[in-house]
Amino acid sequence: SQELEQSPQSLIVQEGKNLTINCTSSKTLYGLYWYKQKYGEGLIFLMMLQKGGEEKSHEKITAKLDEKKQQSSLHITASQPSHAGIYLCGADSRGNQFYFGTGTSLTVIP
């Protein structure tokens, strides 16, 4: 099965600081997705990356895909308390399944 490893598992940052979350796949990536989850709630779609080298931004969040390394990074600039939550990467697989990483819990201290 596809395995997606996220690092770090948890992150505590001061408001205003930048941060990066990584997602590494054990298999070829066919599509990489980033979601955000408020604790105990549903998942909110952030971005989808399909091609190597692709980079997308939404407000202060930027995601990049490195196809050769089978890795994606999510970067938040000038973090705010509203950025707090669990960030999950997800990926398509050849077997018609959709897999998730184990998640990164982000706390932003005002």
Next chain:
Amino acid sequence: EAQVTQNPRYLITVTGKKLTVTCSQNMNHEYMSWYRQDPGLGLRQIYYSMNVEVTDKGDVPEGYKVSRKEKRNFPLILESPSPNQTSLYFCASRYGVMNTEAFFGQGTRLTVV
């Protein structure tokens, strides 16, 4: 409004009492799936369906059943719930199998005592 609706949001039940968690989407999506989320284990796929009357097992199907009689509905059935099925459950739908955003329901927090 495009959405995936799960019911109920919260459920406490006793071991062995059959239950159904409903999931409905209004986007005419072909692909629907169920996940459970547990601390330290992340989101794991239980079952998925690529179209009406087509369902397949995900990574953790034991103890669960699903059906897809209509495109919009994909109920999750626990015939004889056990305490190890206490979890947060999510239903999701997508337009296709790959390269499309998945939309998620708000989750169902199930406790089996």
